[in-house]
Amino acid sequence: MSVDLQPILDLVTPTLRRSAAALWQPxxxxxxxxxxxxxxxAVIKASVPLxxxxxxxxxxxxxxxVRLRQYLPAHIEEELGHDDWLLDDMRVAGLDPEAELLRAPSVQVVRLVGPQYYWINHGHPVALLGYMAVLEGNSPSPGLAGLLAHRTGLPDKAFDTxxxxxxxxxxxxxxxFAVLAELELSAAQxxxxxxxxxxTAAALIDLFDHLTLEARSELRV
Structure with a gap:
């Protein structure tokens, strides 16, 4: 039996969207x-290794x-180098990528990514599709890059990723979701x-909220 994931994600999507909207306030x-x-x-550099x-x-x-071994190589190829794109965006945004690389990942990032290693190693690798479905299924809206460029005054190239x-x-x-629909999963899977x-949805909300609250705290100082 396949897993019907979308109705479950529909329950948390409104909260995730609210957290994202708060993150992009001016x-x-x-x-x-x-x-x-x-x-x-810190999140995306784990995508290919996962x-x-x-x-x-x-x-x-x-x-x-067998189906995962057919699916994963093409997606790995698609995701290669995306962490380097973010370093380029940092540079255009006026950050020092080398300094950013020295930062320890936040607890929120570790909480988001870390459980996947456990589920892959100690459960079944198919669990990773749940993580991927949330991250890929909550992509930025097409107009977000332009909106952020306008609100921040940063160059358009800072939003390439x-x-x-x-x-x-x-x-x-x-x-x-097409792969998930094909798979005959056990109850445990x-x-x-x-x-x-x-x-993943809960941890992503936590990460967005952390970034928003952190910025508000800095504004009050």
């Missing part, structure tokens, strides 16, 4: 966008592992995908 946005780039770099790990853990001959994901992620999301997706 007050303090220029500095907040810089922190967003740094945090998202998929590569999932690929290596698909060692069985069960249909789910946002602009790319606004264009590409909807198609990637469709691919993930369905539960793992759902848990991964719901955890």
């Amino acid at each position: 007050d303090g946005l220029r500095e907040r966008y810089g922190r967003y780039l740094s945090e998202m770099h 998929m590569e790990l999932a690929f290596t853990r698909c060692t069985g001959r069960d249909p789910v592992s 946002l602009r790319h994901h606004a264009d590409a992620d909807p198609g990637h999301s469709d691919d993930i 369905r539960a793992a995908v759902r848990a991964s997706a719901l955890h």
Whole structure:
């Protein structure tokens, strides 16, 4: 039986959208966008390693592992280098990428990404599709890059990664949901995908809220 993930995600999408909208409010946005780039770099640099790990853990001959081994290589290829794009955006935004790379990832980033390593290593790699469905399924809107350029006064090139994901992620999301619809998952596998997706949504909300509250605290100082 496949996992019908969309109705579950529909329950948390309004909260996720509210958190994203608060993140992009004008007050303090220029500095907040810089922190967003740094945090998202910490998230995105894990994307390819997570998929590569999932690929290596698909060692069985069960249909789910076989299908994942067919799907993951193309998506790995699509995601290669995206963390470097964020470094370029940082540079255009006036940040020092080398200094940002020395920052320890926030607790919020670790909470978002870290459980995937556990589920892949100690459960079934199919759990990663829940994580991917949330991240790809909540791509930036097509007009967001232009809006942020206007609100921050930063060059358009500082928003290249946002602009790319606004264009590409909807198609990637469709691919993930198509794969999920194909898979005949066990009850445990369905539960793992759902848990991964719901955890990812909650952790992403936590990350956005952290960035927003952090910026508000700085404005009050």
